[in-house]
Amino acid sequence: MKVLKFGGSSVAKAANIQKVVNIVKRGNEPQIVVVSALGGVTDMLIKAGMLAENGDELYKEVLHELEIKHLDAARELLPVTNQSGCLSMVKQYFNELEDICEGVYRLQELSLRTKDRIVSFGELLSSKIISAYMLSQHVAHQWIDSRKVIKTNSNFSFAGVDFSETNKLISDAIFSSKENLFLAPGFIASDVNNHTTTLGRGGSDYTAAIFAAAVNASSLEIWTDVTGMMTADPRWVANAKTIDSTSYQAAMELSHFGAKVIYPPTIQPVMQQNIPTYIKNTFAPDEKGTLIQELNSASSAAAGTEIITGISSINSLALLSLEGSGMVGIPGFSKRLFEALANEKVNVILITQSSSEHSICVAVNAADASKAKEAVDKTFEPEISNGKVEPLKIERELSIIALVGDKMKSHPGISGRMFGALGRNGINVRAIAQGSSERNISTVIAAADVKKAVNVLHEAFFESTTYKQLNIFIVGVGNVGSKLIAQLKQQQEFLLEHSNIQARITGIANSRKMLFVDNGNAINLNTWQQDLEKGDQMSLDKFVETVIDKNLRNAVFVDVTANGEVAKVYKQLLEKSISVVACNKIAASSAYDNYKSLKFTANEFNALYLFETNVGAGLPVISTLNDLRKSGDVVNKIQAVLSGTLNFVFNHYNGSVPFAEVVRQAQKEGYTEPDPRLDLGGTDVMRKILILAREAGEQMEMEDITNNGFLPASCFEGSVDDFYAEMLRQEPHFRALYDVAHSRNSKLKFVAQYEGGKASVGLQHIPADSDFYHLYGKDNIVLFYTQRYPVQPLVVKGAGAGADVTASGVFADIIRVAR
Known part of the structure; x- marks a missing residue:
């Protein structure tokens, strides 16, 4: 029967x-x-x-x-x-x-x-x-x-x-x-x-x-x-899977911690009689569903290889904390606490006590919190009045998330993976409980984080062989930004197939409009330009607020602008464990205290602050420098041509066409900043050598860098159009620079140098035997002289400008976040 x-x-x-x-x-x-x-x-x-x-x-x-x-x-x-x-x-x-x-x-x-x-x-x-x-x-x-x-x-x-x-x-x-x-x-x-x-x-x-x-x-x-018990709530986790088989004990834990598919007391009678229990779908009766049974060696093997059976949660909770120095070493406090709660029929869902005996925390239904406080404070009134115990503290708007699995006991490191995954996504754990059976690890977290936490843990324990979802928010979809989106679109299937990364663009913005998608969707990369035009009016504060409020796992904010206001929001995002990938150089070259603060904040909140494209566009300049230092090497000197714009300009200028026209061509081909004076005036190169010096361990500010510029002061007056007009008037000056270099069988290169705590940038005559001489087009080159490379430097050379190249560098940083 x-x-x-x-x-x-x-x-x-x-x-x-x-x-x-x-x-x-x-x-x-x-x-x-x-x-x-x-x-x-x-x-x-x-x-x-x-x-x-x-x-x-x-x-x-x-x-x-x-x-x-x-x-x-x-x-x-x-x-x-x-x-x-x-x-x-x-x-x-x-x-x-x-x-x-x-x-x-x-x-x-x-x-x-x-x-x-x-x-x-x-x-x-x-x-x-x-x-x-x-x-x-x-x-x-x-x-x-x-x-x-x-x-x-x-x-x-x-x-x-x-x-x-x-x-x-x-x-x-x-x-x-x-x-x-x-x-x-x-x-x-x-x-x-x-x-x-x-x-x-x-x-x-x-x-x-x-x-x-x-x-x-x-x-x-x-x-x-539903077709059986699921590894997580399918309304929250798109990739939740049916649990083929599990034990009575694990099923009981999952049902206790919010798995609605079965009522918790159900398990006890059938477990005592060892009656196999199936969870099946009325609307798909031929599906296998979930089998709940006593696990022996055969059924355990049949249950599969997953260490974790499932993830569940309980919402609308409050955390009650009884604390006081008068509790230490005095027996009976726990008994009195639980008696007070029991007399008010307050169900205790989770218990944790510090080893110092200074505090006891219990989680209860939020609706019971007020009457629990009244009862406990009354019970401990004598101790509260003489200061031995503090009045009961209540923290509301909390949830419990539970990781359940029969095989956890025989596999070390599960709690480490759990807390690591939560920490990397900025989910703070308020309390922890694990039974001696090691079948359940329960954590108390903010209710606002519970959906994100379930997805993070499901990804960590059930989707390692499928994919890791990356939620990308991009500010700046102009020349470089649009190339980045095109590259992400082109590589989506490749990333999923070869790197198990699902790269989803969830929000985009330009200076006028911003666009987000909801309900776990991604922006349509075929129609994003038209969709953005129909989006909301751009507000940087609102954009950042939305990114934070969405509270998505593995979130990364991508700044593809040269806007100082955008650079100011990095810390706010990093504090929410949202990684920042910056093409924008302003933050990394800002005041040293701000630069260090961003690095420290990223480390403190388990986020990444990556800015590889700040120097050398798509070249691995900063990552190479970081690898040198992490391996114990010391940087003694850096010499570099860091402006693809200036290299392009001086490689193409020979006096046959005006200098202004060569600069205009560079801007047209996407090699310059929106205001070319940032490149030609040396400001952009100063920022780059400043960033390299800082990454090499130097405490340095922009004003510490010597700029031996070549542009007449009059070129910096007025608008960009005025700048081009003034360059035409100053053509004899530029022709003279070229003629002097040519007469010495040299080329003009704008060189940045760092050595002995000092840095400088400026135009130099480069002879034919220099590493910089055969540098063509928009190429950059960086020479690292270190303790390991004292004479023959470590050289990084390649294309250092261009929308496609820069976009690929940003792309690479985004993938670093995913990994």
């Missing part, structure tokens, strides 16, 4: 009930079928009772709506010739229900006993209607009133079962019958006085387990609207 339970979603409407009966018909052994109320009915019955208690006659409308719902279900299920008896039964039940609610309305009092009586009608009605439908389909069966066979104490709304009496009554009822199929309402029972009791919300699962244990069933099947 097996037991089948069908939940509210499985019997929500007539079409679903037909599916249920078809599943029952497939059975090839005696069956007990337990059913819940029609979907949503229990909540509506509670609402009717509460309205009546408050003296609100709207309870009648709720009851009328419920009556219509059940009458419609009966009419849809039953042939006209079979309807009258069932419809009369429904009306009779609702007449009785209306009388009870009228009594509540008149007294304006709703006791737990009366509430149990009211909500019991949900299961009674659904089971009676389903019974009538089964008879119309010639499915022979016996309807059993669960109240007559399940006996409990009088703890109304959450009654405790008398298993000795219940097992005898169920056995007598089942085994004395000639039928092979039994139908019973779930959730309801009765006490010794035959008053209706209920087994707690979700109690229909428990009813089925009670029946299964009483008859020593071959199996218990819990039929719901």
